[in-house]
Amino acid sequence: MEEDFILKVKNLRVILDGEKILNDLSFEIRRKEFFIILGPNGAGKTTLFKALLGLIPYQGEIVWTKENIKFGYLPERLSRSEFKKIPISVRDFYKFKESSEEKISKTLRSVGLEGEEILKKNPGDLSSGQFQRMLIGWALLGDPEVLFFDEPTTGIDIGGEKTIYSLLHKFWQERGLTILMITHEINIVYAYATNVLCLYKKGICMGPPREILTPQLLEKLYGNEVKFYIHKH
Amino acid sequence: MIFSQFTLSLITGIFIGGVAGYLGSLMIVKRMALVGGPLGHLALPGVALALLYHYNIFLGALLSIVIGAIVIWLLQIKSKLSLEALTGVVFAAGVALGFLILPLSQAEEALIGDITKIDLTDTLLAIFLGLIVFVIINRIYQKMILSGISEDLAKTERIDVKKYNLIYLICITLIVALEVKIVGTLLTVALLVIPASASNNFSRSLCLYSWGALLIGVVSTILGIFAFRFTGLPAGPLIILSAALIFLISLFFKK
Incomplete structure (x- = not known):
C-alpha cells in the first residue's frame, strides 16, 4: 500500500x-x-x-x-522594526488572516499571549519572545x-x-x-x-x-x- | 450652469484630495511615497500640449505619464541601471521637453495647477475615477500592507503580489494625473505624502491610519480652496500648505 x-x-x-x-x-x-x-x-x-x-x-x-x-510559515528573522514603521496593531495583523475576534483571542491565548492590551500593541513593541510567539500564532491561524x-x-x-x-x-x-x-x-x-x-x-x-x-x-x-x-x- | 465654478472645484478637490491621502497611506508603508513626484513631473509635456491645443489636461497628463513609464520600462530591459536612475533620466528629460513646448509665461497652470479652470467634465472625472480607485485600494489594502511587511508571508497566503503591485501602480498613475488639475505637476507628491504622514502620527491602528489620511486629504483641500477664495493666492500651494500645517499639529500628538 x-x-x-x-x-x-x-x-x-x-x-x-x-x-x-x-x-x-x-x-x-x-x-x-x-x-x-x-x-x-x-x-x-x-x-x-x-x-x-x-x-x-x-x-x-x-x-x-x-x-x-494550507501552509503556515514563520520566516527567519522577520524583524520587529518592519512593524514599528507602520501604525499597525497585533489585532490588525491577525485580521489579515482571520476575521473572527474570538478565534484571534483563542489563538493568542494558545501561544501564551493574553489580554486586550496585547491586541492593541504594535507588534514591534512586543518583547522578542512575545513577538516570536505572536508570529507562531499567526502561522497557526486559518488551520494550516x-x-x-x-x-x-x-x-x-x-x-x-x-x-x-x-x-x-x-x-x-x-x-x-x-x-x-x-x-x-x-x-x-x-x-x-x-x-x-x-x-x-x-x-x-x-x-x-x-x-x-x-x-x-x-x-x-x-x-x-x-x-x-x-x-x- | 447648475453648479458654480467654486462648487465644482470644491467637489473635485475633495474627491482627489481624499483618495490621494488614502492611497498615500499605502505608499508610505510600501516605501514608495516619493514615486508620486517623478510621476507628476512626467506629466508636464502632456499637460503643456493639452494647454496649447486646448484639450483636457487630465488626458494629457495621463498619456504623458503612461508613455514615460513605458520608456522607463523599456530602458530597464535595455540597460542594467537601477529603476531610480532611469526614472531620474526620463523625468528630467520630460520636464525639459515640457518647458520647450510651453512658453514659460504660460507655465503656471501646468506647474502649480489652477482650480478656476475646473469644469463639469473634470468634476465628473474626479468623482468617477476617485471612487473607482478608492474601492480598488480598499479591497487590496490589507494584502498590500502584508506584502509590504514580508513578501514571503504574502506569497505563502497565496497573494499574487505581482498582480496587486500592477493594479496599485495603475491607481497611483490615475490619481497623480487627476491631481495635476488641482496642485499642478510640481506638487503631486505632496497630497500623497503629507496627509498620510500626519495620520501616521495620530494613529495606532491601520483603520484609523488609512481613514485619517483620507480625512486629512479632504480637510486640507477644503481649507486650501477656501483660503484661495479669501486671499486670491493660487489654490494648489495653499492646499499643500494646509496639509503641511496639519502635519505640524500632528507632531504634538505623536504617540
Missing part, C-alpha cells in the same frame, strides 16, 4: 543568481511528521523552505499530495495542515527557547499537523524529530535522529565543537 505521504521531492535543483544552492535533492515526507532540517549555514536550508512554499523558481519536482494545501518554522527561536534567550520549542511540540501533538523545522538545536532534534534531513555541501542524509545523527556525521556538519552537545543529552 502507498504510504501516507504529504510531500514528494524529486531531483530538486535551485539556482539563484547563477549559484547552485540545491542540487539533485530527493526526499519524501509523511503526514504528521515532525521533520527537522539540519545543516551548516549556507547549506540551502532556507532556500529549500522557499522552494517548497513556491516562493522561488526551481527545477525538478515538488509534489504536495493534496491540492491547495503544514507548518514551516525557520529557526523559530532566533534572538530569544535560552529559557525562552525551551518554551517556544515545547509550545510547537504541543501543537504538533494536539492538532495532528505536519511540521517542517530548521534548527541548530541538536537536543531538540533528538527530543522531537520523527525524521531528520541533513544538508551539507557534499551531500545529504536522512532518517530518524537516533539512527543517523552519529558523532561522525555531526562533525561533518558542524565541525568539532558540536561533540559535547551529544554527550549532554
Whole structure:
C-alpha cells in the first residue's frame, strides 16, 4: 500500500543568481511528521523552505499530495522594526488572516499571549519572545495542515527557547499537523524529530535522529565543537 | 450652469484630495511615497500640449505619464541601471521637453495647477475615477500592507503580489494625473505624502491610519480652496500648505 505521504521531492535543483544552492535533492515526507532540517549555514536550508512554499523558481519536482494545501510559515528573522514603521496593531495583523475576534483571542491565548492590551500593541513593541510567539500564532491561524518554522527561536534567550520549542511540540501533538523545522538545536532534534534531513555541501542524509545523527556525521556538519552537545543529552 | 465654478472645484478637490491621502497611506508603508513626484513631473509635456491645443489636461497628463513609464520600462530591459536612475533620466528629460513646448509665461497652470479652470467634465472625472480607485485600494489594502511587511508571508497566503503591485501602480498613475488639475505637476507628491504622514502620527491602528489620511486629504483641500477664495493666492500651494500645517499639529500628538 502507498504510504501516507504529504510531500514528494524529486531531483530538486535551485539556482539563484547563477549559484547552485540545491542540487539533485530527493526526499519524501509523511503526514504528521515532525521533520527537522539540519545543516551548516549556507547549506540551502532556507532556500529549500522557499522552494517548497513556491516562493522561488526551481527545477525538478515538488509534489504536495493534496491540492491547495494550507501552509503556515514563520520566516527567519522577520524583524520587529518592519512593524514599528507602520501604525499597525497585533489585532490588525491577525485580521489579515482571520476575521473572527474570538478565534484571534483563542489563538493568542494558545501561544501564551493574553489580554486586550496585547491586541492593541504594535507588534514591534512586543518583547522578542512575545513577538516570536505572536508570529507562531499567526502561522497557526486559518488551520494550516503544514507548518514551516525557520529557526523559530532566533534572538530569544535560552529559557525562552525551551518554551517556544515545547509550545510547537504541543501543537504538533494536539492538532495532528505536519511540521517542517530548521534548527541548530541538536537536543531538540533528538527530543522531537520523527525524521531528520541533513544538508551539507557534499551531500545529504536522512532518517530518524537516533539512527543517523552519529558523532561522525555531526562533525561533518558542524565541525568539532558540536561533540559535547551529544554527550549532554 | 447648475453648479458654480467654486462648487465644482470644491467637489473635485475633495474627491482627489481624499483618495490621494488614502492611497498615500499605502505608499508610505510600501516605501514608495516619493514615486508620486517623478510621476507628476512626467506629466508636464502632456499637460503643456493639452494647454496649447486646448484639450483636457487630465488626458494629457495621463498619456504623458503612461508613455514615460513605458520608456522607463523599456530602458530597464535595455540597460542594467537601477529603476531610480532611469526614472531620474526620463523625468528630467520630460520636464525639459515640457518647458520647450510651453512658453514659460504660460507655465503656471501646468506647474502649480489652477482650480478656476475646473469644469463639469473634470468634476465628473474626479468623482468617477476617485471612487473607482478608492474601492480598488480598499479591497487590496490589507494584502498590500502584508506584502509590504514580508513578501514571503504574502506569497505563502497565496497573494499574487505581482498582480496587486500592477493594479496599485495603475491607481497611483490615475490619481497623480487627476491631481495635476488641482496642485499642478510640481506638487503631486505632496497630497500623497503629507496627509498620510500626519495620520501616521495620530494613529495606532491601520483603520484609523488609512481613514485619517483620507480625512486629512479632504480637510486640507477644503481649507486650501477656501483660503484661495479669501486671499486670491493660487489654490494648489495653499492646499499643500494646509496639509503641511496639519502635519505640524500632528507632531504634538505623536504617540
